[in-house]
Amino acid sequence: MELRLDIPEREKFIKMKGKHHKKEFICNTDSVAGSVSQRACVYSGARVVLNPIEDAVHLVHGPIGCASYTWDIRGSLSSGSELFRNSFSSDLKESDVIFGGEEKLSKCIDEIYEKYKPKLIFVYSTCIAGVIGDDIKAVCKESSKKYNIYVVPVESSGFIGNKAAGYKAACNSLLELIKEFPVLKKEPLSINYMGDFNLAGEAWIIKGYLNQMGLKVNTIFTGDSNFESLKKSTASSLNIVQCAGSMTYLAKKFEETFGIPYMKVSFLGIEDTSNSLRKIAAFFNDKDVMLKTEKLIEEKTKMAKPIIEKYKRYLKGKKAAIFVGGGFKAISLIKQFRELGIDVVVIGTQNGQKDEYEKIEEIADYGTVILDDANPSELEKFMVEKGADILAGGVKERFLSYKMGIAFIDHNHDRKHPLSGYEGAINFAEEVYTTACSPVWKYVKDGVDKYV
Amino acid sequence: MYETYKNVNENPCNMCMPLGGIIAFRGIEKSMVLLHGSQGCATYMRRHIAEHYHEPIDVASSSLNEKGTVYGGEKNLIKALDNVIKVYNPNCIGILTTCLAETIGEDIDRIKSEYKASRNISIPIITVPTPGYGGTHSEGFVKTSYRIVEELLTNKERHDRINVIVPNISTADLREIKRLLELMKIPYILFPDYSDTLDSPFNFPYKKIPDGGTKISDIMSMGGSIATIEIGINYEETPGKYLQDRFDVPLYKVPIPIGLRNTDRFLKLLNEITGNPIPKSIEMERGRLLDGMIDSHKYNFEGRCTIFGDPEMVYSVFTTCMENGIHPLLIATGSKAQRLKELIAGENNPLDDDITIVDETDFSRILKLSEEKEVNIAIGPSDGKYLTEKGGIPLVRLGFPILDRVGGQRILSVGYTGTLNFLDRITNTLLENKYKTYRKDMYEKYYKAM
Secondary structure (H helix, E strand, C coil): CCCCCCCCCHHHHHECCCCCCCCCCCCCCCCCCCCCEEECHHHHHHHHHHCCCCCCEEEEECCCHHHCCCCCCCCCCCCCCCCCCEEEEECCHHHHHHHHHHHHHHHHHHHHHHHHCCCCEEEEEHHHHHHCCCCCHHHHHHHCCCCCHHEEEEEECCCHHHHHHHHHHHHHHHHHHCCCCCCCCCCCCCEEEEEEEEECCCCHHHHHHHHHHHCEEEEEEEECCHHHHHHHHHHCCCCEEHHHHHHHHHHHHHHHHHHCEEEEEECHHHHHHHHHHHHHHHHCCCCCHHHHHHHHHHCCCCCCCCCCHHHHHCCCHEEEEEEEHHHHHHHHHHHHHHHCCCCEEEEEECCCCCCHHHHHHHHHCCCCEECCCHHHHHHHHHHHHHHEEEECCCCHHHHHHHHHHCCEECCCCCCCCCCCCHHHHHHHHHHHHHHHHHHHHHHHHHHHHHHC | CCCCCCCCCCCCCCCHHEEEEEEHHHHEHHHHHEECCHHHHHHHHHHHHHHHCCCCCCCCCCCCCCHHHCCHHHHHHHHHHHHHHHHHHCEEEEEECCHHHCCCCCCCHHHHHHHHHHHCCCCCCCCCCCCCCCCCCHHHHHHHHHHHHHHCCCCCCCCCCEECCCCCHHHHHHHHHHHHHHHHCCEEEEEEECCCCCCCCCCCCCCCCCCEEEEEHHHHHHHCCCCCEECCCCCCCCCHHHHHHHHHHCEECCCCCCCCCHHHHHHHHHHHHHHHCCCCCHHHHHHHHHHHHHHHHHHHHHCCEEECCCCHHHHHHHHHHHHHCCCCEEEEECEEEEEHHHHHHHCCCCCCCCCEECCEEHHHHHHHHHHHCCCEEEECCCHHHHHHHHHHCCEECCCCCCCCCCCCHHHCHHHHHHHHHHHHHHHHHHHHHHHHHHHHHHHHHHHCCE
């Protein structure tokens, strides 16, 4: 199979397992102009990371679009405040672009404080705020002082990089905020859970496991978190990182700043979940924790395995393509598809890192196509050539998949069922079955005999 | 009566200009859109449009990075044009600017001209300045339609067709308008016709650019049509006006034909312009609508309504409510809507409803006013789910975008048949809500309290 593309510049972003490539594989760089990249922007990266902090006000300093397209964007669930589900914008207009928007921003914060009295406001920079040179930091500082609350700037101007730069900006804002709080004494069996945004209650599932293992979860970054819970994060003895793309940076900073070590974990699929729980238990090296962990794994596996085996009977031998945001998630998905007897033939990510792509290549089957920052036309080409039956991806990929007559798994922000842990593994299997074995595909036929 | 100017927008009731531009360009056959700006804009708008239409929406971006922002984005734009042509081989390319491109002052017309000359490219490349801060998606749609007509119109040669220019209405509505034109045996050019491109049938093999759209040759000859019927009343700088000013094509502006009067007006106008009679079958549809209006008039009288969304849609929903005894108490739009305000203020108000109109507004204000006015039904796009969640106000979904239901693109509301569909949806929502608590309410009111 040829890896030749209409846009030759894109060829260096693509490789095939087992095939020798003349050019070096490139990732984590600017998108090729006009390639119809599926990537979002810096601001979006920052917003999705911070948005689940539920009693904070999320104020976008920019033109209306940025706030409009991200209103209530992530299906994060909250056990407390719902304030985060609003989208606030300084709604910059032409005159603000010409004369500057600092004053308007300051007034916006006044109005928000007046109405909601929040303890925490995140102010996101956008392309325009950046390019007109508004001093957001100064405005935030002044407002913080004025109301004695935390008004935290997020440096997320869209053009400074890609979504990953936004994750970093969000982590920096979180770190700056946490540094302002008193550093707490370490609690021995306690943990921060990073990189879970509590989509459809995923963080609750994992928190439940950790509690059953005898561990205390101080802070989740950022699913179902709030101002008070963020304050507790420095008391933890370990950070575990699920969404590696967005939160590894924060975990590293926590290690540097507060001396809290971190480990990467994954709770997608039975195999990864069990391995991760064992890894966490081993870290604490506590007999009671280890025993409880083994008990939990045994019980949950016993519950989930037979259900997954049932679906596997229908799914064995099918072929899947993956196109998701981060590399670590893609790696987990490969394993999860394998648990169902499904081979992965195309793997792509929007923002995967070099080491993640190396790992992907290591575990992928021979002939698997691996692509960074893929576009619809490449996804279409390789899904057809490799005969994919299922695609796992985000909202934009869903309609491409359906239009091609290919089943689809929603690995996006607003999914309505959790995919984490054992419960999530069952949901995943069920979803794959639901889409791959739907009767509708029977009618999706080509040619003159298509009339049934 | 309501809070005055505020700086912060809390839960936006509108999107930005380029989004409307993308939809308008989708109405040209085999066209492709390129946003000149940072990558995120294209992705967000694609996601929004895709979720409404349930269609793949490919929109390219010049993906401006820091360097492009500081030193100019010409190189990115040229590369993007090259790549779009290579992959999509379109018959027409639309370049929409974004906030970023406008703020750094990109001269896209010069870049385009030099590009076309240097690459020897003959397909039209149409530039539209659509800074997000310059207006809403509604304005973006109109401005883009204007620019397309302005750029493509060359042919003055007279012919017997009429132009029908549409605002952002559903694909089902577009098809209904075409059906009515065909029933009246009127040759027409519908522009921009995205009824197939944004609601394309399943078919093998997959096409990167779906079939359909107004043919470029048709757009070119809109200057020779016998008349233009432009659906939309709120905007002045419209393609219809351009056709009238530059090509002497008589212009007739009408509201979206939702409601009895608006549909009458549309069909009567067609009849007056062409002399073609309104056929019996359409008359039957009108009779059925009237019959339905009578059937549900008492239920409808209980409706206390908030109407929000694009100005054009809001106006026709308003008049439909007025003719059915549904009390339109709050009319709201995120766009600037001076003309809409005047028209609503000028409307005969036989039920003496206390009608409030707000433009350039947000959902926090819409909710507040709706609660003050004790509204019991809202009509508009799906972001109005906020009114349901926070205020318990049931929502009849209509317009763009509808992100939380399937079939938003197929909602039929124009013409007599569409109006009746729409009216039934309103009435049934009122009934559903009433019956939900009816027994309990009566018990509380007349048994316990007496």
